[in-house]
Amino acid sequence: MSSVGELEYACVENRLVGLPGFGAKTQEKILAGIRQFKRHQGFHLYANVIEEAESILVAIRGTPGVVHADHAGEIRRRCEVVQGIMLVVAGGQPQSLVHALRGVPEVTQVEHQPETRTLVARSPQGLPVSIKLTEAAAYGWELLRATGSQEHVEALTQRLQARGVVPRSEIEKAIYAAAGLPYIPPEMREGHGEIELAESGRLPVLLEPGQIQGVFHTHTIYSDGSATLEQMVEATRALGYRYIGISDHSQSAFYANGLKEDRIRAQHAEIAAVQKKLPDVRIFKGIEADILVDGAMDYPDEVLATFDFVIASVHSRFNLSEEDQTKRICRALANPYVTMLGHATGRLLLSRDAYRVDMKQVLDAAGAHGKIVEINANPHRLDLDWRLCGYAKEKGVKFSVNPDAHSTEGLADVPFGVNVARKGGVTAADVVNTLPVDAMAAKLQAMRP
The missing domain is CATH 3.20.20.140 (Metal-dependent hydrolases)
Known part of the structure; x- marks a missing residue:
């Protein structure tokens, strides 16, 4: 093993327990230490983050007045590696949402930034959390814009502008329809040819x-x-x-x-x-x-x-x-x-x-x-x-x-x-x-x- 990552993988694959002087508890301590180290590097495996991202989303959805709330960004695109947790929320008072976030165990540094209509915080593992606040009538566009890669959003925006469409809708599907496209699943919104597939009617029905x-x-x-x-x-x-x-x-x-x-x-x-x-x-x-x-x-x-x-x-x-x-x-x-x-x-x-x-x-x-x-x-x-x-x-x-x-x-x-x-x-x-x-x-x- 020549890297911290290889040591981590060896722990995950249970390869240290058979070595002289090692046991299950030692292996668990090594794994915990590695993950603590990695938290400070800024990048995280999706699988290590999704549970705490879900706990934040559940708290936000349970806040009085919230009409819509969902993941956005890398989490919603289900990227292999993520740097932050992003949500888009329609409805609910900012102070109620702040209170809900502070109620999630180990979420810290919760702050409302009214000038950008955003809540920010730190997740239990220290990831930056950003929650965009919007009204219900614009929720679809804000969610779409916060979900897709830059390439995807720019290509879609150009199509909408060419059609003279102002992208404002409560649901994403209506925005894609206004661009002359079927709904594109979030996972595919990477600017990797998905718009061309959708335009030509070749968008696949994805595996479940x-x-x-x-x-x-x-x-x-x-x-x-x-x-x-x-x-x-x-x-x-x-x-x-x-x-x-x-x-x-x-x-x-x-x-x-x-x-x-x-x-x-x-x-x-x-x-x-x-x-x-x-x-x-x-x-x-x-x-x-x-x-x-x-x-x-x-x-x-x-x-x-x-x-x-x-x-x-x-x-x-x-x-x-x-x-x-x-x-x-x-x-x-x-x-x-x-x-x-x-x-x-x-x-x-x-x-x-x-x-x-x-x-x-x-x-x-x-x-x-x-x-x-x-x-x-x-x-x-x-x-x-x-x-x-x-x-x-x-x-x-x-x-x-x-x-x-x-x-x-x-x-x-x-x-x-x-x-x-x-x-x-x-x-x-x-x-x-x-x-x-x-x-x-x-x-x-x-x-x-």
């Missing part, structure tokens, strides 16, 4: 969290997970999913207790036993196999053939040249036993940059070989980057929104991956794990050589 039927890329105590296989299956059922793909680390991942062949056989026997005990959740036998430096997989084909699915991932040698890293991943995608590519760029948000790789070549290879590309929902990864989703779709690539869960709690990260998919214009038809269990089983079988 409830459309995910099952999960892949999950770890157990067989490698570096903190829960047993049975506990992971039970947690999957509790979340309403119909299937789970178990994919512990492969043998080269010695740091994560990767599975040798004898332990693969033991796990497959346990999967069969748990499947009999919990028949209402289908368990798919998988592995997260390391892509070796030359692009070969971490097991011979006869071992790979024993799995229902194989996730191919890079976990080492991040410092290869762009050409060599690209060749490495493309060779792995040509392996007939590989089902999907895991965390395609290796990035850890706010911690580790993506390795040098030509992602267009990688996506070309995935499309050519009929491979699935993961949208990793772990809040530290959120990889594939949403900006690449459109290109992947053009190449016929399908996605799987995977939690990369190392605990039962990690299974709940799927909605963060759905956020990425929505920002990238991904539909339910683009995502394989929206398939019902029998169709998913048939697809995996069809992908085998």
Whole structure:
């Protein structure tokens, strides 16, 4: 580990507890210290902020006289990383809103700035909070303007001006209609071609969290997970999913207790036993196999053939040249036993940059070989980057929104991956794990050589 971010990720993945002199409590203290340090850097993971942003919104909505209130800015666009919490509010007296904000635990520095019709504060983690006050008749425009990126708002404003429209409405949908456009979901308002899609009638119907039927890329105590296989299956059922793909680390991942062949056989026997005990959740036998430096997989084909699915991932040698890293991943995608590519760029948000790789070549290879590309929902990864989703779709690539869960709690990260998919214009038809269990089983079988 060479950065604070990598240490944080190691804590999240439960990798410190097995080291001499470390335990669960020590790991928790390290993680808390890292997050305290990061609070002073100005950038925060969306997943670490959304809970306190919601608590502020609930307090504002409960204030007497408030007619409308919602998130705006980066939170409403569901950006991977955010710098502040922004709301737009119609109705309610400023002093009542100040009182409501002061009633939220650990919210500080609450102040009304009447000259800008704004309330400001600091969230429990120290993020700047800005609440724009407006009247109901202008709420739609103020919310739209405070939500979209600068590029999106400028492009929309130009369309409105060209039509001689003064943007003032209580609802956003009416403003888009006045610009000759359908409503554009907040996640897509990035100035990344969404207005052109809307204008041409090609705006997609975006994936919804409830459309995910099952999960892949999950770890157990067989490698570096903190829960047993049975506990992971039970947690999957509790979340309403119909299937789970178990994919512990492969043998080269010695740091994560990767599975040798004898332990693969033991796990497959346990999967069969748990499947009999919990028949209402289908368990798919998988592995997260390391892509070796030359692009070969971490097991011979006869071992790979024993799995229902194989996730191919890079976990080492991040410092290869762009050409060599690209060749490495493309060779792995040509392996007939590989089902999907895991965390395609290796990035850890706010911690580790993506390795040098030509992602267009990688996506070309995935499309050519009929491979699935993961949208990793772990809040530290959120990889594939949403900006690449459109290109992947053009190449016929399908996605799987995977939690990369190392605990039962990690299974709940799927909605963060759905956020990425929505920002990238991904539909339910683009995502394989929206398939019902029998169709998913048939697809995996069809992908085998």
